[in-house]
Amino acid sequence: MKKLINTAETVLEDALAGVAAAHPELAVDLANRVITRAVRPPDPKVALVSGGGSGHEPLHGGFVGPGMLDAACPGEVFTSPVPDQVLAAAEAVDSGAGVVFVVKNYTGDVMNFELAAELAAERGIEVRTVLVNDDVAVEDSTWTAGRRGTGATVAVEKIAGALAERGAPLDAVAALGERVNAASRSFAIALTGATVPAAGRPGFELAEDEIEVGVGIHGEPGRRREKLRPARELVAEVVSTILTDHHLTAGDEVIALVNGLGGTPLLELYIVFGEVAARLAEHGITVARSLVGNYVTSLDMAGFSLTLTKADAQLLELWNAPVDTPALKRA
Amino acid sequence: MKKLINTAETVLEDALAGVAAAHPELAVDLANRVITRAVRPPDPKVALVSGGGSGHEPLHGGFVGPGMLDAACPGEVFTSPVPDQVLAAAEAVDSGAGVVFVVKNYTGDVMNFELAAELAAERGIEVRTVLVNDDVAVEDSTWTAGRRGTGATVAVEKIAGALAERGAPLDAVAALGERVNAASRSFAIALTGATVPAAGRPGFELAEDEIEVGVGIHGEPGRRREKLRPARELVAEVVSTILTDHHLTAGDEVIALVNGLGGTPLLELYIVFGEVAARLAEHGITVARSLVGNYVTSLDMAGFSLTLTKADAQLLELWNAPVDTPALKRA
Missing domain, CATH: 3.30.1180.20 (Dihydroxyacetone kinase; domain 2)
Structure with missing residues (x-):
């Protein structure tokens, strides 16, 4: 294996240190492994949170910023983020207007974002989930029931992110995200x-x-x-x-x-x-x-x-x- | 060899067709192999032209646009653009304020841009050349006398391009490009x-x-x-x-x-x-x-x-x- 890494065990933490150093416009919570905007939006707005296994960069951390995501939670390489991590992201960015989770359709991601949504609800954060399942290659796959979520994630995050930035309400942002995925x-x-x-x-x-x-x-x-x-x-x-x-x-x-x-x-x-x-x-x-x-x-x-x-x-x-x-x- | 190509012979022309289709903000002259901005700057300004062998994308075509290059001339893969091609680029973008060539230090590039500068001068276009030679690894190399030109090209094109966009005169833009390279x-x-x-x-x-x-x-x-x-x-x-x-x-x-x-x-x-x-x-x-x-x-x-x-x-x-x-x- 030929890679520019320190050790296989520290790939994610070393990469997040690099993201933090390279992007003063982002805030990287190294303990929780959550990337947010360094400057919070001035007014309350629906927050978009996405995440998934690392190894798909720039997805998702590279899409955090005005007009797109409010937070990203990267798991280990090709491994789902854990529920507490997703919850930490939701808590970091919720302004009271609610949070939309953008989740690629992999069983682990779906389960962990669902658990996080329940934990968030217990803390009074309203969550909607947009499931991305755009890959027409196969029905069901190694880590997926149904179709896999891939490239459409970019369009969902961009377009729903733009609507959220304009102050649209939670259900409208989630519905638009679902519409983009369906399209x-x-x-x-x-x-x-x-x-x-x-x-x-x-x-x-x-x-x-x-x-x-x-x-x-x-x-x-x-x-x-x-x-x-x-x-x-x-x-x-x-x-x-x-x-x-x-x-x-x-x-x-x-x-x-x-x-x-x-x-x-x-x-x-x-x-x-x-x-x-x-x-x-x-x-x-x-x-x-x-x-x-x-x-x-x-x-x-x-x-x-x-x-x-x-x-x-x-x-x-x-x-x-x-x-x-x-x-x-x-x- | 595993590549997403049609044939080895048509790599450049097929890629330029893709650039043309993907970027309506650019104009691609497929015959001369010159990429320019689709919309000319409103006022006369010093034009920045760069080029070199293909295979270094996004360099240079990906840096054509307001605030950076006016034109790029891509040669075949790892092969210098020909003088007529560089001349065509200069003629396409000169507004009377002169043209700065940004040239990475490879013998073929240096020679062909020099010939193009002479041809341009015969047609009344004033040309200055900024030579980029930032690679400290070796003195002289396979296709280079002196140091090779690599990553500094991005900084030269960005910073000199910004000055040109503000209407600075030819010698000032070229001098700044040289200063960036030296830095x-x-x-x-x-x-x-x-x-x-x-x-x-x-x-x-x-x-x-x-x-x-x-x-x-x-x-x-x-x-x-x-x-x-x-x-x-x-x-x-x-x-x-x-x-x-x-x-x-x-x-x-x-x-x-x-x-x-x-x-x-x-x-x-x-x-x-x-x-x-x-x-x-x-x-x-x-x-x-x-x-x-x-x-x-x-x-x-x-x-x-x-x-x-x-x-x-x-x-x-x-x-x-x-x-x-x-x-x-x-x-």
Whole structure:
């Protein structure tokens, strides 16, 4: 295993020390492992809290800031945050207007956020939960009942975050988050496995000419393994798979995220995006807004995911709203 | 070779098609391979043009936009742009106020930008060139006489770009770019080699426990190969090497860039940044501003570089100025 770490045991605490040093605009509670905005919003507002296993950076800590999340609670690598940690995050950011938990659909995350919601309720904090389950590759997976939550998390956090920032009430923010999730579908292809530091070797191994089609962000199995093909062919299949599931049709507009899984250069992600835009154009679908880069990674995994969120005027307007986080900024 | 490409021959044109599709705020001249701002600055201003081989994304195309570059000209992967291409970029963005070329110190780049400057002069365009040569690892290298140009390019383009945006004259913008370069030092460590698509295999191979200390962004040899060590030890050596060369002392302030070389996850870059900040603090040096992420990559190479720019009030004020590019945004 070749990694820029001190020890496998201290990966999260060492990384959080780095986040604290790099981002004076964030406050990092190293004891509770909670990242919040250094400057609290001036007026009471619904707070957005997300979290999950580490190893998907910039998700979620990189999305804390005005216009997006109020707090993130990172678990150990590929491991859910514990309920007390999530509770600490909720207590740190609740202004009395309530808290929305954005939870990717993994059994451990769902359970621990649910426990945290109960503990928060006992302390008088109103909580709503938005479950993200956008990955169309498989129904049920290694750590998931139902569909896995992946790239749509970025759109949910951005768009619901923008609404919360404007002072919308708790139920409206949660309902919008659910609407964004329902409007989103994702699919991923891996060229290599990811190596969890504590394991010391890749979660799965692929031959030199082999890819995993429909992989999860922890290396969960996809639909099949096959030979690597040109980007154009891979993207055509990914787009067609998403469109079929999503019932997108000519005239529709989408927000498109071409996301690197951690080990793939931006040069290749742009090639992928070019193919995505071309395939969508053939279907009469317009890319209204897009992101290309590493947003929801899987440690050092090479590969990409595509997320398409069906857009409408409200979603686009909120997508365009100002945001100021380490990983996503818009004036 | 496992890459998300169509063919090795079309990597650049396919990637530029993706950049064009992803960024309506940019204009991509696919024939000349020049990326400019889609909206020209309203008033005449000094134009900043940079370029170099592809494979270092987001450098340079990702830094085109208000507050930074006016144009980028990407060559083939790890190959200099040709003089006509650079000339086309200069002609596209000159408003009569002159053009500053930001050139990383590689023999091919230096030669081709020099030829382009002569051609531009014949057409009545005044050109100044800022040579970036910040890499302290070695004197002379595979494709370089003198020191290589690496991470300082980001600071030069950001800070000189901010001054140009305010309407400063040609000589002042060029002089400031040179001042930023002179205030900057970089050093890189590779954990793996990079694979150029046309070559099909890594430029160099490292054993499973081996690193290249002082590597260049095209895989040029560094100072030595050695065993992988904890991040803390690697960073201590990198910081100490830069401080020695740079004569930084207690009380100094720096802008610090912890840069991923393309295949290293953000989680690890934050661990590196935490160590950088801690080591600098031991020396009494303050990180005034920082960036952590993939800014000057080397295709899929795993590893990092550290760039320290000695800061003063003028450099910090211009570093903080608004910028709106795909890879760097600040309100």
